Amino acid sequence: MAKLANVSAITVSRALRNPDIVSPALRQRIEAAVDKLAYVPNLAASRLASSRSHAVGVIVPTLYNVIFAEYLQALHEVFLGSGFQVVVVNSRYSKSEEEQAIRTLLGQRVEAIIIVGVDHTPMARRLLKQSRVPVIETFELSEDPIDINIGLSQTRAGFDATQTLIANGHQKIGFVLGHPDVRAAARLSGYKQAMEQSNLAWEGLVTSLPQHSTVALGAQIMNSLAERKNIPDAVFCIDDNLALGALMQCRKLGLRVPEDISILGFHDLEFAAYTSPSLSSVATHRYELGQLSANAAISAIVKTHDNKEKQIDVGYKIITRQSTAKSKT
Amino acid sequence: MAKLANVSAITVSRALRNPDIVSPALRQRIEAAVDKLAYVPNLAASRLASSRSHAVGVIVPTLYNVIFAEYLQALHEVFLGSGFQVVVVNSRYSKSEEEQAIRTLLGQRVEAIIIVGVDHTPMARRLLKQSRVPVIETFELSEDPIDINIGLSQTRAGFDATQTLIANGHQKIGFVLGHPDVRAAARLSGYKQAMEQSNLAWEGLVTSLPQHSTVALGAQIMNSLAERKNIPDAVFCIDDNLALGALMQCRKLGLRVPEDISILGFHDLEFAAYTSPSLSSVATHRYELGQLSANAAISAIVKTHDNKEKQIDVGYKIITRQSTAKSKT
DNA sequence: AACACAAATGACAGCGCTGTCAATTGGATT
DNA sequence: AATCCAATTGACAGCGCTGTCATTTGTGTT
Numbered sequence: 001m002a003k004l005a006n007v008s009a010i011t012v013s014r015a016l017r018n019p020d021i022v023s024p025a026l027r028q029r030i031e032a033a034v035d036k037l038a039y040v041p042n043l044a045a046s047r048l049a050s051s052r053s054h055a056v057g058v059i060v061p062t063l064y065n066v067i068f069a070e071y072l073q074a075l076h077e078v079f080l081g082s083g084f085q086v087v088v089v090n091s092r093y094s095k096s097e098e099e100q101a102i103r104t105l106l107g108q109r110v111e112a113i114i115i116v117g118v119d120h121t122p123m124a125r126r127l128l129k130q131s132r133v134p135v136i137e138t139f140e141l142s143e144d145p146i147d148i149n150i151g152l153s154q155t156r157a158g159f160d161a162t163q164t165l166i167a168n169g170h171q172k173i174g175f176v177l178g179h180p181d182v183r184a185a186a187r188l189s190g191y192k193q194a195m196e197q198s199n200l201a202w203e204g205l206v207t208s209l210p211q212h213s214t215v216a217l218g219a220q221i222m223n224s225l226a227e228r229k230n231i232p233d234a235v236f237c238i239d240d241n242l243a244l245g246a247l248m249q250c251r252k253l254g255l256r257v258p259e260d261i262s263i264l265g266f267h268d269l270e271f272a273a274y275t276s277p278s279l280s281s282v283a284t285h286r287y288e289l290g291q292l293s294a295n296a297a298i299s300a301i302v303k304t305h306d307n308k309e310k311q312i313d314v315g316y317k318i319i320t321r322q323s324t325a326k327s328k329t
Numbered sequence: 330m331a332k333l334a335n336v337s338a339i340t341v342s343r344a345l346r347n348p349d350i351v352s353p354a355l356r357q358r359i360e361a362a363v364d365k366l367a368y369v370p371n372l373a374a375s376r377l378a379s380s381r382s383h384a385v386g387v388i389v390p391t392l393y394n395v396i397f398a399e400y401l402q403a404l405h406e407v408f409l410g411s412g413f414q415v416v417v418v419n420s421r422y423s424k425s426e427e428e429q430a431i432r433t434l435l436g437q438r439v440e441a442i443i444i445v446g447v448d449h450t451p452m453a454r455r456l457l458k459q460s461r462v463p464v465i466e467t468f469e470l471s472e473d474p475i476d477i478n479i480g481l482s483q484t485r486a487g488f489d490a491t492q493t494l495i496a497n498g499h500q501k502i503g504f505v506l507g508h509p510d511v512r513a514a515a516r517l518s519g520y521k522q523a524m525e526q527s528n529l530a531w532e533g534l535v536t537s538l539p540q541h542s543t544v545a546l547g548a549q550i551m552n553s554l555a556e557r558k559n560i561p562d563a564v565f566c567i568d569d570n571l572a573l574g575a576l577m578q579c580r581k582l583g584l585r586v587p588e589d590i591s592i593l594g595f596h597d598l599e600f601a602a603y604t605s606p607s608l609s610s611v612a613t614h615r616y617e618l619g620q621l622s623a624n625a626a627i628s629a630i631v632k633t634h635d636n637k638e639k640q641i642d643v644g645y646k647i648i649t650r651q652s653t654a655k656s657k658t
Numbered sequence: 659a660a661c662a663c664a665a666a667t668g669a670c671a672g673c674g675c676t677g678t679c680a681a682t683t684g685g686a687t688t
Numbered sequence: 689a690a691t692c693c694a695a696t697t698g699a700c701a702g703c704g705c706t707g708t709c710a711t712t713t714g715t716g717t718t
Contacts, residue, residue, distance in 0.1 A: 009675075010677095017676090023696065044372075048377055048705085070393070087416065090405060109373065126367050130366070216602070241600075245603055274544050275544075370704085374704035375704080379705080
């Protein structure tokens with residue numbers, strides 16, 4: 001900054017960070033100079049000198065899924081209101097990229113790290129632990145949280161959802177998913193537990209393709225499912241995108257939903273209530289998850305109290321709409 | 330870094346940045362120490378000392394829309410491969426937040442700024458110009474680019490799309506949108522031009538609600554549209570989410586698509602081809618946009634050649650599917 | 659053995675801010 | 689008028705790296 005606009009560097013620093021403590025005269029001169037030069041302070045220098053980054057890091061597996069967009073939205077709202085910059089990094093569902101992302105964030109000396117998932121490389125865990133920054137693991141429940149853990153039991157959600165289908169009298173319940181990330185795998189495992197508990201077979205009823213869950217994939221899978229001799233009488237889709245694709249494909253194939261086949265989604269995305277027929281789903285509370293995570297991070301940073309809860313289960317809620325109904329058999 | 334692991338700081342720096350130029354013996358000692366301490370270099374210090382941030386800034390209006398997720402995906406792929414960190418900031422469709430975002434990014438001394446849109450506050454323009462970092466404005470075409478501009482004409486896209494509906498024999502063509510951001514407004518303006526050119530009235534045919542475009546909103550608008558005495562025989566929706574909601578609501582209302590009403594979306598989102606009936610739309614090339622932007626940024630940073638193109642029009646493509654058809658009248 | 663040259667390592671200063679403490683200024687108080 | 693105190697302002701050093709140049713070491717050549 002051209003302190004050639006009359007004053008010492010430190011006064012400029014003060015005027016910019018806390019205008020009130022500088023006299024009006026100087027403040028005005030400084031503001032004029034700042035404006036004239038379109039001066040923007042070097043954050044790297046500021047961070048280095050103050051040893052505060054005023055930044056928090058967030059690691060998500062993808063930006064390509066609305067659930068994380070919603071979650072990030074909530075995080076942003078809380079953090080920006082508190083003067084923190086949010087640094088979002090995408091691990092692309094890879095543990096090694098996640099470890100890399102952690103290094104990047106720690107290198108920036110973020111003041112907290114919020115990370116989706118509870119499975120990390122051993123090195124990633126060490127980095128997080130030794131860094132001594134508050135760590136919040138989210139979306140899942142951990143047996144052994146690094147620090148704070150806010151999530152829901154994906155396995156129980158899969159189990160309970162399957163139970164509702166079984167309770168509706170379905171026996172041949174298909175499970176469809178794309179490339180199984182950790183949370184999808186947990187839901188699948190819940191499904192299998194529920195099936196086994198009711199002495200129902202699941203072998204041959206699980207359809208998985210390596211792509212990420214999309215409407216297109218849902219349509220494609222439903223299409224191949226329909227070519228079999230015995231079509232499932234209910235299908236539990238790993239997320240609502242798959243479910244929507246399945247729903248659409250059923251229409252094309254002349255399969256009636258829910259009369260011929262029940263369809264259950266997951267996540268209760270915004271559109272679920274507005275499809276035709278409307279889509280039953282399992283609501284996960286992304287927004288709340290984001291808010292709780294952000295607030296937990298902030299309390300941990302200012303550590304007013306370390307009576308902080310170490311683990312919060314935000315649960316889930318099964319939403320029954322038109323796409324699932326009692327079996328006619 | 331505990332150079333208490335035997336060597337000078339500068340050697341650690343070298344070993345970490347360019348292992349090849351350090352002897353195997355030292356390198357090993359250093360790696361061992363780094364591992365032991367879970368040492369992560371302070372990026373702020375590095376950036377300050379080297380006056381390189383190895384970061385590029387991206388400003389998007391929202392994370393809550395897949396088109397930007399797709400776009401960011403492409404940016405990430407190109408930049409991460411080139412060793413740049415991508416810093417994403419969300420302006421939430423606000424010009425003042427955008428200006429703030431620009432300050433944040435310039436403060437971090439990002440080496441290029443990629444920004445969605447071509448309308449900025451005067452101060453934002455000044456900041457960008459005086460900063461001397463390469464600036465890439467995208468998604469729209471600018472009359473007066475700050476630096477590089479890669480986009481498409483939203484107005485022409487709106488115009489041409491409307492033309493195809495007119496060419497199908499439709500006369501009462503509705504236009505529905507949520508809260509009109511700049512690009513939506515441009516498409517609307519294209520629609521009006523096309524209608525006027527064919528001597529068709531558009532007054533009373535434009536329905537706008539202040540929310541962001543969602544499936545829910547599309548259903549809601551279609552519902553209110555259907556309550557009128559004379560329902561439009563075609564509807565141009567500002568994006569595919571609205572169109573999907575409209576499509577679903579038509580089914581609920583017993584309106585046949587396209588027999589009773591044609592529906593045209595925008596952006597050609599992934600699901601458009603898989604709805605039932607499949608959705609006609611206007612393909613915008615987000616992925617290509619992202620790749621071109623990233624590559625333009627990289628060339629500008631290394632400025633191998635400044636024979637760089639200043640403006641690229643990536644165009645759009647009207648995709649006709651089942652939801653639009655010739656009018657029966 | 660003497661020399662030249664490349665490779666490996668280190669010393670030093672400085673990037674642009676801010677924490678800390680000292681100096682100055684201008685009333686208010688007695 | 690002398691004293692005191694709060695409000696302003698500045699001096700200085702240092703945050704943890706890296707650019708630059710100097711020094712040391714090792715190898716090959718004649």
